[in-house]
Amino acid sequence: MNSLAASLATAGLLAALLTPAGASAEPPAAPGCVLSGITPGRTGTVLYAAATSGEPVAKLTGAELPLQVSRLGADPRRGRVKMATGGHAPHVRVEGWAPLEAVMLFAARDLPVAGAHVWITAGQKLEIAAAQPDALAVEHVVLGSNEQRARATVPCDAVALRPPRVEPTVLPRQARGYAMKGAGLDLYDRPGGDVVFSLDLLAGAGQSFWSTESRGGFVHVMARSDVTIDAWARTAELSPIRPGELIESDVPSPRLPPPQKLAISEPRPVVAARSPIEIREGPRPEARVIGSVEPGARIYVMESAGDFTNVLPEGLGVLPADGKGFWVPASELPKADDGEPK
16 A cells, blocks of 8 residues: 544633543543544544543544544543544444544534624634533634634534635625724724624734724724624724725635545455445454444455455545454455446
8 A cells, every 4th residue: 555645601611511620531421412524534543442541443544534523522622532434424434532633623604702793704723622412612713813712602513524615705895994903903792882802913913804884983894704703893993994905805714634645556356335344353253343334335355364354445544553454254245346346
């Protein structure tokens, strides 16, 4: 084989969910949120048999594969979460435990940070700070800031394993542009109202806005960058942009890393499983069961040992742990010419 060339109220949720010092960091008994999608995963990530310690089961290669992430625990940034290949599309299904940082997380849609005034924009990178069975406390580091974090508490389906397509925003013809005078800017819910969010950017990294309305010393500012803003700001804290210099809103587009393109060094037969096939880590009946081949999954047929045959998923997105294999009963494999060889 070739070489693998929270919204403003999140504090309460965090306090309730984070594991106290000295307490067990084991994940909850219930799966809670399940994140699924097709993603490369981080090259070289090892999946272990248990949430803590445990033997290696398999490893991700960086090639795209369907993946499910669950058992996030109170603080998913610590310890391991459960990962299972397959489920989203027919594949070799192997379950194990690995750090959440093995996958990138994105906002599946605009996520409310401050009511109807500030959102984390769809497609932006996220971190999960805390989890409960049906909600996630997420954070996004505001671009151009000194690690300022926009926080939201969202349903499970608001977090994705790959960024959604985001359409560009076309500004009204009568829009007027504004820029921040300084590095900080308070955003209000209405002219002379309450502050709902305060931008705290690095010097020289000010946010620009567009507007079609001003009133009582305030400007109705809107922006769609990594954060989406529809709020009011003091006119004295903004500088008008000269007509003709205003450009369309530009949403940053985080991307997944390019997936690895892997191939078997020598041609091997490819078959499609007709029914679930149990996978063991060794070519023996007593060897540990580590997964299954899902119906419809396409697999390479590798070497045989006794009554067992070693197989690999066609996309090579997950491979056996070092020194082990994905062994299936040879009698349960369809013939190569019945499996629509590649």
